[in-house]
Amino acid sequence: MQDDDDKIKNAEEKNGILGWIEYRLPIFSFLKHIASYQVPKNLNYAWNFGSLAGIALILQIITGIVLAMHYTPHVDHAFNSVERIMRDVSYGWLIRYTHAVGASLFFIVVYAHIMRGLYYGSYKKPREMVWFVGIFIFFAMMATAFMGYVLPWGQMSFWGATVITQLFSAIPIVGNKIVIWLWGGFSVENPTLNRFFALHYLLPFIIIALAMLHVIALHRFGSGNPSGVEIKSSKDTIPLYPYYIVKDCITFGLFLIVLFAFVFYAPNYLGHSDNYIEADPMTTPMHIVPEWYFLPFYAMLRSIPNKLIGVVTMFASIFVWFLLPWLDKSKVRSGAYRPVFKVFFWIFAVNFFLLGWLGGQEVKEPYITLSRFSTLYYFTYFAIILPLLSKYEKPKMLPKTLSDTVSEMK
Numbered sequence: 001m002q003d004d005d006d007k008i009k010n011a012e013e014k015n016g017i018l019g020w021i022e023y024r025l026p027i028f029s030f031l032k033h034i035a036s037y038q039v040p041k042n043l044n045y046a047w048n049f050g051s052l053a054g055i056a057l058i059l060q061i062i063t064g065i066v067l068a069m070h071y072t073p074h075v076d077h078a079f080n081s082v083e084r085i086m087r088d089v090s091y092g093w094l095i096r097y098t099h100a101v102g103a104s105l106f107f108i109v110v111y112a113h114i115m116r117g118l119y120y121g122s123y124k125k126p127r128e129m130v131w132f133v134g135i136f137i138f139f140a141m142m143a144t145a146f147m148g149y150v151l152p153w154g155q156m157s158f159w160g161a162t163v164i165t166q167l168f169s170a171i172p173i174v175g176n177k178i179v180i181w182l183w184g185g186f187s188v189e190n191p192t193l194n195r196f197f198a199l200h201y202l203l204p205f206i207i208i209a210l211a212m213l214h215v216i217a218l219h220r221f222g223s224g225n226p227s228g229v230e231i232k233s234s235k236d237t238i239p240l241y242p243y244y245i246v247k248d249c250i251t252f253g254l255f256l257i258v259l260f261a262f263v264f265y266a267p268n269y270l271g272h273s274d275n276y277i278e279a280d281p282m283t284t285p286m287h288i289v290p291e292w293y294f295l296p297f298y299a300m301l302r303s304i305p306n307k308l309i310g311v312v313t314m315f316a317s318i319f320v321w322f323l324l325p326w327l328d329k330s331k332v333r334s335g336a337y338r339p340v341f342k343v344f345f346w347i348f349a350v351n352f353f354l355l356g357w358l359g360g361q362e363v364k365e366p367y368i369t370l371s372r373f374s375t376l377y378y379f380t381y382f383a384i385i386l387p388l389l390s391k392y393e394k395p396k397m398l399p400k401t402l403s404d405t406v407s408e409m410k
């Protein structure tokens with residue numbers, strides 16, 4: 001007891017108020033611990049997308065909370081409340097456009113983050129849990145974005161919500177009941193809008209919690225790196241601060257430039273003009289399309305004539321990511337040392353873009369056939385190409401240590 005009192009006195013005398021706080025809540029030593037976290041010294045810019053995703057998430061939450069202060073989640077007022085934000089609320093247009101464009105950029109960053117993982121084999125042992133939690137984050141992001149798009153209560157909000165929720169009716173026996181339960185009524189109506197608003201507010205905080213688990217799992221074994229060779233000695237690493245923190249600031253700066261270029265010069269470029277028409281259950285738009293970031297999955301859904309199989313295919317296209325650690329058994333982690341894998345990976349990446357483009361086209365030939373081939377390649381890549389490459393590909397010689405891939409300044 002006496003000992004404890006002496007320690008408190010010492011800490012307080014040395015560091016004043018900060019020492020007083022630190023002794024009771026060791027927050028400063030925790031920050032010091034994070035700053036000195038050892039990171040492989042050969043990370044390239046592809047490793048910046050994780051921290052950038054974290055910043056994008058915080059930006060969405062801050063702008064979202066301000067929007068919620070002025071938004072009314074009722075079918076009679078929602079559309080007008082958004083118009084009021086745009087016209088009457090001080091800088092409301094800036095907050096709203098930042099939130100809307102920010103959502104798109106958040107998805108671009110996370111897609112790049114996932115592609116990095118696929119190319120560098122980040123899902124492999126021992127980081128499977130980092131990858132799995134990441135997939136849950138992606139699901140949560142899709143749900144959040146989908147519900148957010150319903151809130152302005154424009155034509156695309158209403159009809160997008162109607163089409164997507166009705167997909168659940170494909171489930172045998174209970175499908176229709178599930179749809180009515182999701183709606184809270186017999187169509188997309190006021191209860192639907194209200195619950196979507198509640199969940200759209202809640203889910204980002206769940207994403208924050210998941211992102212924390214993601215980083216805890218990552219810190220268990222430390223970051224991977226572009227060579228795929230694990231850390232062998234302290235010579236292979238440098239502390240997170242200052243080098244990587246400064247490097248993260250560079251991509252954050254670029255992110256802000258792109259974000260505000262869109263916000264100030266083309267704020268509606270990534271949206272759909274029909275959402276400036278108030279929702280009308282009696283008028284169906286000519287062409288119902290979801291937001292661009294759902295389009296690759298939408299293309300897979302539409303490529304299959306049977307509704308149930310289409311829905312299963314769409315969900316399977318993401319669930320298959322869970323199987324990756326077992327589908328890709330190659331001993332070499334990084335795509336940089338796998339010459340044949342590289343070719344198929346880049347075809348996969350182009351094919352994914354193609355699917356995105358096809359998802360925005362009308363349902364007619366040649367788009368239907370093209371979507372079928374693209375969907376086929378998507379699944380073939382995971383289910384057949386990766387297992388075969390794991391077995392038969394001859395990888396390049398790996399460097400002995402990851403430091404061998406870095407040319408150091410003497």
Ligand code: HEM
Pocket residue numbers: 046047048049050051053054055057110113114117122123127130131133134135137138207211214215218222223224225
């Ligand atoms: C809100 C979304 C996300 C945030 C904030 C986030 C954050 C991070 C951060 C800070 C890192 C460490 C830095 C880096 O390696 O880039 C990381 C690594 C990683 N993330 Fe994410 N992430 C998110 C989504 C995802 C998703 C959707 C996936 C996959 C489906 C994923 C898979 C991974 C993997 C496998 C690593 C380890 C990479 C390695 O060290 O080799 N993340 N994430």
